[in-house]
Amino acid sequence: MHSEPRPYERNPRYPATGAVVTGWNDAVATLPTRPAVLALDGPAALDWDEAAQGIATALRERSVEVAVLDVREHWSPAAVERLCVPDAESDAFFLPLAEFRMADLFVDGRLSVERPTRGVLLVFGPGAALCSPDLLWWADLPKRYAESAIASGTLPVGVNLGRPHAAGDLRSLFYTDWPVTDRHRDALASRIDRWIDVQAPGAPASLDGEAVRATLAGLARQPVRTRPYFNSTPWGGRWAAEKLGFEPDNGNTALGYELIAPEAGVLVGQDTGALVELPFQLLCVLHPEQFLGTDVHQRYGTSFPIRFDYLDTVGGGNLSLHCHPQEQYMRETFGWPYTQHETYYVTASEPGSRVFLGLRQSTDVDILRKEVEASATHGTPLRVEDHVQTFPADPGQLFMIPAGTPHSSGAGNLVLEISATPYLYSLRFYDWLRRSTSGVPRPLSHRHAFANLDTGRRGSEVVADLVPQPRLLREGTGWREEVIGALPEMFYAVHRFLLDGTGPADDDTEGRFHILNVAAGDGVVVETADGRRHDLAFAETLTVPAAVGGYRLHPVGGRPAQVVKSLVTPS
Numbered sequence: 287m288h289s290e291p292r293p294y295e296r297n298p299r300y301p302a303t304g305a306v307v308t309g310w311n312d313a314v315a316t317l318p319t320r321p322a323v324l325a326l327d328g329p330a331a332l333d334w335d336e337a338a339q340g341i342a343t344a345l346r347e348r349s350v351e352v353a354v355l356d357v358r359e360h361w362s363p364a365a366v367e368r369l370c371v372p373d374a375e376s377d378a379f380f381l382p383l384a385e386f387r388m389a390d391l392f393v394d395g396r397l398s399v400e401r402p403t404r405g406v407l408l409v410f411g412p413g414a415a416l417c418s419p420d421l422l423w424w425a426d427l428p429k430r431y432a433e434s435a436i437a438s439g440t441l442p443v444g445v446n447l448g449r450p451h452a453a454g455d456l457r458s459l460f461y462t463d464w465p466v467t468d469r470h471r472d473a474l475a476s477r478i479d480r481w482i483d484v485q486a487p488g489a490p491a492s493l494d495g496e497a498v499r500a501t502l503a504g505l506a507r508q509p510v511r512t513r514p515y516f517n518s519t520p521w522g523g524r525w526a527a528e529k530l531g532f533e534p535d536n537g538n539t540a541l542g543y544e545l546i547a548p549e550a551g552v553l554v555g556q557d558t559g560a561l562v563e564l565p566f567q568l569l570c571v572l573h574p575e576q577f578l579g580t581d582v583h584q585r586y587g588t589s590f591p592i593r594f595d596y597l598d599t600v601g602g603g604n605l606s607l608h609c610h611p612q613e614q615y616m617r618e619t620f621g622w623p624y625t626q627h628e629t630y631y632v633t634a635s636e637p638g639s640r641v642f643l644g645l646r647q648s649t650d651v652d653i654l655r656k657e658v659e660a661s662a663t664h665g666t667p668l669r670v671e672d673h674v675q676t677f678p679a680d681p682g683q684l685f686m687i688p689a690g691t692p693h694s695s696g697a698g699n700l701v702l703e704i705s706a707t708p709y710l711y712s713l714r715f716y717d718w719l720r721r722s723t724s725g726v727p728r729p730l731s732h733r734h735a736f737a738n739l740d741t742g743r744r745g746s747e748v749v750a751d752l753v754p755q756p757r758l759l760r761e762g763t764g765w766r767e768e769v770i771g772a773l774p775e776m777f778y779a780v781h782r783f784l785l786d787g788t789g790p791a792d793d794d795t796e797g798r799f800h801i802l803n804v805a806a807g808d809g810v811v812v813e814t815a816d817g818r819r820h821d822l823a824f825a826e827t828l829t830v831p832a833a834v835g836g837y838r839l840h841p842v843g844g845r846p847a848q849v850v851k852s853l854v855t856p857s
Contacts, residue, residue: 291808304497325419331432351405370448383621523602542596579832639698647745690740764789807847
């Protein structure tokens with residue numbers, strides 16, 4: 287098998303089991319003629335008035351009587367104030383993950399409506415499904431839109447759950463809106479009658495609910511890529527713009543979302559027609575054992591526990607010096623059941639680039655604390671190298687970053703983060719006196735950082751534990767598989783396939799999903815035991831569901847390739 291190399295694909299797509307239609311007219315054409323309550327549910331951060339008007343207009347053009355009910359007008363003000371509005375004394379950086387239900391926004395947890403005797407009653411807004419509708423539609427806008435709208439100020443109000451007239455707040459979005467809406471959506475997934483993707487204003491793409499579930503059932507048993515995208519930040523570089531063809535809104539490609547499950551989507555549709563982006567998370571919700579594997583499902587529920595993302599500082603600056611919450615702190619303070627362990631795999635780097643990792647043997651934490659506080663208060667530069675070790679960022683090197691370890695990727699690197707899925711808890715000590723895009727100093731959560739700093743592992747122990755050398759695991763004709771990163775306190779491992787181009791490598795999921803990334807070379811073709819084939823080009827990331835079982839990696843064009851793999855280690 288000698289396929290030719292291809293460029294990085296920014297919009298991977300998969301066939302839908304059913305036709306994707308465009309526009310409200312085609313969507314409402316599927317509705318029955320009898321009187322009905324139609325619920326249009328979805329996240330807070332979309333234009334609900336436009337969606338409701340589009341449906342109502344399309345129905346009236348078909349001579350159907352329409353009444354509308356906006357559920358946002360039926361939320362309990364007291365409940366919204368108690369559940370959705372951060373307390374004035376709350377943490378300036380983070381909020382505990384919200385645990386309430388969408389129903390808790392309504393008086394007595396109910397949404398009662400009078401059933402129509404003719405025509406359609408359109409009930410719309412977050413929580414509309416609670417009205418016991420005859421038909422349930424879900425309108426969706428991928429999460430990246432809301433985050434971008436708040437960060438850029440392009441949608442200053444109406445983004446957050448419970449507050450349609452308030453200014454957007456990222457803390458509420460991350461820690462309240464998303465977990466509450468995700469749980470609500472996941473509970474409805476098995477009975478949604480139509481999925482509507484509203485990324486194109488005025489031209490929504492939609493797919494019948496049964497077709498959505500059939501499509502996901504197929505994807506849960508075959509290799510699948512999510513739709514990648516890049517965010518810009520003050521430290522971002524330009525590697526992904528120049529090498530992969532991304533066109534960033536704010537001039538750099540700092541953070542590449544290859545596979546971050548809570549935000550990832552899978553594009554489905556026909557080869558040349560409209561596409562619908564379905565949440566990757568629904569694969570875990572509807573088919574947890576086939577997709578995750580029985581053992582992983584038992585340990586992590588429907589949470590997909592590993593993420594792959596890029597940190598691009600090529601032509602940019604150093605990341606902040608930060609750490610991540612230790613496990614007990616993560617559970618008790620932030621509400622996540624597992625914590626944010628990370629690794630850095632250096633995919634590319636410029637000469638002289640570095641990774642900052644782990645305390646020096648001589649580091650005095652009290653002095654470090656005083657210098658960090660002085661920097662935060664007075665803008666005094668911090669000599670990070672006085673306290674934290676530095677290592678050459680050589681391509682192919684993996685750095686282990688268990689929770690509590692101080693670290694930063696230096697300027698000039700393209701780092702593939704292979705990490706636990708929690709990703710919103712960077713506890714910053716120092717950010718190089720950098721200012722945000724609005725010109726104000728970037729905030730530092732250094733009190734959280736020092737509360738989680740691992741002061742025990744330092745000096746030579748950092749080198750021995752966190753800068754590992756590859757260990758041969760197994761080999762065959764033309765290939766070998768190495769373990770390049772594993773620690774007892776981390777629940778996943780990182781392996782690497784080295785293929786010399788003369789033959790395929792054999793692997794098997796053995797009941798646990800794998801994630802693959804082509805770290806060097808032109809790419810591979812992943813061939814499953816049942817004959818499915820999936821191209822994977824340089825820098826692309828692929829999930830191999832647990833149900834796949836045996837598969838092979840064929841190097842493209844008979845040329846050498848390196849493929850990084852991560853998997854949950856046995857419990």
